[in-house]
Amino acid sequence: MTSENILIIKLSALGDFVQALGPMQAIRRHHPDAKLTLLTTKPFVDIAERSGWFQEVIVDKRPKLLNIKAMLQLRNKLRSGKFARVYDLQTSDRSSSYYRLMGNPKPEWSGIAKGSSHPHANPNRDFMHTVDRQAEQLSMAGITDVPFPDVSWMEADPSKFGLPENYALLIPGGAPHRPDKRWPGSSYGQLAARLVQEGITPVILGTKAEEKEADEIQAECPEAISLLGKTTLFEIAALARKARFSVGNDTGPTHLAAIAGAPTLALFSHASNPDLCGQRGPEVEILRVPDLSNLPVPDVFGKLRSIAHLSQPET
Structure with a gap:
């Protein structure tokens, strides 16, 4: 029997979402008998539902704040949940604005919204890694045991x-509006x-948006196998x-x-x-240069x- 309704907010993007899986699991453990609801965006519904942590997943279509009809629908959905506590793991201006949609009395709120009952009150929070920031946010809300994200399931x-x-997996993509975050396909x-x-077969992961990069890779290396647009997130984890x-x-x-x-x-x-925002995992190396277009292949x-x-790279 559930004793309370709890809401977690985590909207996007993929890297941020998977790094929040540890905090989500910690919240589930801290509220074992609660009805736990996740407010997220459509790409992450499958992960959320198959995790087994949530009784309900609500899709946030992120309507424009001036879209009164859509915002009223979201407000009604949030108020109908009768949430006792909200963990805002997005901590954006948008997610903080949802605090005002909750009506009165307000639920307990972990986040940065003005009026939060359990604010993440570290003035240097914007200078912390996402994983560390969310762990500290939860500790200020009484959850001190936050595991590293586990996707073994x-x-x-x-x-x-x-x-x-x-x-080996090659991941040449990135946000289309951020070309400066991409190492060239060639x-x-x-x-x-x-x-x-x-003796290692290169396997290219990505979406159809990376076709140009995949073509450039295969022009240099015909043996490379492209799985663009063919993999689910679960298959990427398995690969x-x-x-x-x-x-x-x-x-x-x-x-x-x-x-x-x-x-x-x-x-x-x-x-x-x-x-x-760097990658975290059992074995991760970061290579950072001012301009990726000038990063030599031997360095990588x-x-x-x-x-x-x-083997030893050529010089």
């Missing part, structure tokens, strides 16, 4: 892809050719667990591969700060030696 059968046993292609020399390693840009699938357990090399430019191959025991 994200199971799938990757055998349908017919991959060889010795493969550079990934040259790296892929080096991997083939090592990562069996991969020799993964190498990718600062993008969601790289986060998922790292958390799933693939030794991971993440490539950063000065467009993003790994101290705040050299970094991979420490996590994948590759």
Whole structure:
């Protein structure tokens, strides 16, 4: 029998969402008898429902604040939940504004909304890594045992892809509006050719939006296998667990591969700060340079030696 209704808010994006899985699990453990509801966006409904932590998942379509009809629908949905406490793991202006939609009396609120009963009151919170920031936020709300995100339950059968046993994941994508966060596709292609020399089959992950990068990789390395648009998030996790390693840009699938357990090399430019949003996992290396377009392939191959025991790169 449930004793209270609890809401977690976590909207996007993929990397942020999977890094919040540890906090979500901690909240579930802290409220074992509660009805736990997640407010999230459509891409993450499947993960949330299959995690087994939530009795209800609400899709937030993120209506424009001036869309009165849609905002009233969201307000009514939030108020009907009769939530005793809300854990805002998004802590954005949007999610904080939902505090005002809750009506009176307000639920207890963990987050940064004005009036929060359990505010994350660290003035330096914006300078903390996401994982550490959320753990501290929960500690201020009385939850001190926050595990590292566990995606071992994200199971799938990757055998349908017919991959060889010795493969590595290449993740050349990223937000379309952030090209400065991408290592060039031709550079990934040259790296892929080096991997083939090592007896490792390069496997390209991404969406149809990365077709240009995939074409550039396969132009340099015809042996590379493209799985663009063919993998679910659960299949990415399963592929990562069996991969020799993964190498990718600062993008969601790289986060998922790292958390799933693939030794991971993440490539950063000065467009993003790994101290705040870098990949976390059992074995992660970060390579950051001012401009990824100038990052030499031998430098990347050299970094991979420490996590994948590759041969000495050429100079």
